[in-house]
Amino acid sequence: MNNKLYGNLIFELSHAGRRGYSLPKNRFGEHQTVELPAELRRETDAALPECDEMTVVRHYTNHSQNNFGVNNGFYPLGSCTMKYNPVINEEIAAMTEFTTLHPMQPAETCQGALEVYYHVQQTLAQLTGLSEFTLNPCAGAHGELTGLMIIRSYHDSRGDSKRTKVIIPDSAHGTNPASAAVCGLDVIEVKSLSNGTVNVEDLKALIEQHANEIAGMMMTNPNTLGLFERNIPEIAQLIHQCGGLMYYDGANLNPMLGVCRPGDMGFDVMHINLHKTFSTPHGGGGPGSGPVGVRKGLEAFLPTPRVVLDEDEYMLRVETDNKSSLGSVGCFFGNFGVILRAYAYLLSLGKENIKWVGPLATLNANYIKESLKDVYELPIGGVCKHEFVFDGLKDKSTGVTTMDVAKRLLDYGYHAPTIYFPLLFHEAMMIEPTENESKETIDGFIDVLRKIAKEAAEQPDVVKSAPNNTPIRRVDDVLAAKQPVLTWRAMQEI
Numbered sequence: 365m366n367n368k369l370y371g372n373l374i375f376e377l378s379h380a381g382r383r384g385y386s387l388p389k390n391r392f393g394e395h396q397t398v399e400l401p402a403e404l405r406r407e408t409d410a411a412l413p414e415c416d417e418m419t420v421v422r423h424y425t426n427h428s429q430n431n432f433g434v435n436n437g438f439y440p441l442g443s444c445t446m447k448y449n450p451v452i453n454e455e456i457a458a459m460t461e462f463t464t465l466h467p468m469q470p471a472e473t474c475q476g477a478l479e480v481y482y483h484v485q486q487t488l489a490q491l492t493g494l495s496e497f498t499l500n501p502c503a504g505a506h507g508e509l510t511g512l513m514i515i516r517s518y519h520d521s522r523g524d525s526k527r528t529k530v531i532i533p534d535s536a537h538g539t540n541p542a543s544a545a546v547c548g549l550d551v552i553e554v555k556s557l558s559n560g561t562v563n564v565e566d567l568k569a570l571i572e573q574h575a576n577e578i579a580g581m582m583m584t585n586p587n588t589l590g591l592f593e594r595n596i597p598e599i600a601q602l603i604h605q606c607g608g609l610m611y612y613d614g615a616n617l618n619p620m621l622g623v624c625r626p627g628d629m630g631f632d633v634m635h636i637n638l639h640k641t642f643s644t645p646h647g648g649g650g651p652g653s654g655p656v657g658v659r660k661g662l663e664a665f666l667p668t669p670r671v672v673l674d675e676d677e678y679m680l681r682v683e684t685d686n687k688s689s690l691g692s693v694g695c696f697f698g699n700f701g702v703i704l705r706a707y708a709y710l711l712s713l714g715k716e717n718i719k720w721v722g723p724l725a726t727l728n729a730n731y732i733k734e735s736l737k738d739v740y741e742l743p744i745g746g747v748c749k750h751e752f753v754f755d756g757l758k759d760k761s762t763g764v765t766t767m768d769v770a771k772r773l774l775d776y777g778y779h780a781p782t783i784y785f786p787l788l789f790h791e792a793m794m795i796e797p798t799e800n801e802s803k804e805t806i807d808g809f810i811d812v813l814r815k816i817a818k819e820a821a822e823q824p825d826v827v828k829s830a831p832n833n834t835p836i837r838r839v840d841d842v843l844a845a846k847q848p849v850l851t852w853r854a855m856q857e858i
């Protein structure tokens with residue numbers, strides 16, 4: 365990477381008259397040249413950079429290497445992690461046999477694609493212990509909304525129209541209360557205990573207060589602190605007794621895979637993020653897929669279309685077949701490319717290997733946590749699942765913040781963890797290694813975090829001024845968010 369030599373902007377490398385191309389001669393001769401009418405022509409030439417070929421190639425090649433992703437280095441971003449995104453899954457999703465399909469072509473002409481769709485529906489049901497899945501929602505939050513609409517439809521179908529409240533823990537992902545509000549439900553917040561899990565006594569009081577107005581409860585497990593909610597059986601019983609349904613936010617299902625199933629814990633409705641757990645990269649705004657599953661007895665409320673197997677033919681079930689269904693929640697079938705990646709992921713791991721995903725994700729996270737808790741503040745101890753939260757450096761006297769540590773990690777070639785989320789701790793630093801990293805990679809990360817803790821104590825300015833050797837130094841993140849400079853003003857500069 366040599367940005368000094370090759371410039372940050374191609375315009376800075378421009379020299380008038382320099383060329384990196386040659387056009388073929390006019391085969392029709394001078395007299396055949398047709399001038400464009402003057403009113404269609406620009407008055408001044410476009411301000412295009414003029415560079416030689418090697419300069420252009422190096423400029424863009426060097427810039428392409430300024431990207432950081434899972435293919436260049438360790439990426440311990442908690443909660444919305446880039447989990448396992450092998451390139452072969454991208455290649456499968458890009459196959460023309462799939463990309464040239466039209467969503468309205470007759471079922472008998474795309475049996476292969478419908479078979480993939482059907483198998484993903486079935487496999488998710490098996491992995492989660494639920495009865496049926498729809499793959500139509502296009503994001504986690506979209507799945508939440510769909511799931512909550514199913515819960516509403518269920519109560520409505522029984523003539524129980526008073527149930528307009530949904531209980532959500534204070535540790536929940538922000539999309540949970542937002543989806544409830546979009547669905548027209550009122551949110552009741554249940555508190556967490558100091559150990560990070562739901563406070564069952566607080567929940568009991570809320571249930572007593574609102575009993576027959578409760579539509580259901582949304583829970584995330586492992587919760588946003590990476591902790592297994594141990595009291596789910598009791599909580600599910602309390603909610604069911606008062607007539608509500610249990611919703612499972614399964615955005616980050618990897619620590620559960622092969623270990624336990626939401627359907628067996630007493631959940632009625634759930635969503636999964638295929639972008640996160642099942643191989644589509646998360647971030648950058650999409651595309652995503654948030655399939656929704658329901659337990660036995662709620663299938664009729666699912667949206668359509670769904671793919672069903674009739675004898676040996678895959679068919680579409682549409683809303684006109686079923687009056688209870690929500691109908692359509694998105695266009696056509698959702699994001700089919702994401703579903704293809706999930707299918708490739710499921711097949712490449714297979715029934716045997718998928719059992720290792722949860723245990724290895726859990727082992728890796730706990731190994732990092734235990735190796736660093738003497739220098740980083742661990743507000744909630746005990747065994748975590750796939751991720752955990754530090755509350756900054758243990759030694760608060762250095763003045764070095766979580767932001768500084770995150771920036772210093774960039775100097776050492778690591779992506780930063782998720783910082784200042786969840787909001788429960790001031791200096792939150794949320795680390796998720798995922799199930800795919802080797803012990804050497806994880807040890808390297810641990811060493812660097814220890815080194816940064818030492819620097820914070822001995823030469824804090826090095827950490828506070830970081831990053832020191834990245835192409836862009838520390839930016840003013842407020843200014844960058846409020847007044848982003850997204851274009852280069854060509855006319856002023858040339």
Ligand SMILES: *Cc1c(COP(=O)(O)O)cnc(C)c1O
Nearest residue numbers: 443503504505537539613615652
């Ligand atoms: C990511 C996430 C969501 C929302 O998923 P989107 O696809 O971003 O809408 C919901 N809940 C949890 C716990 C998540 O981590």
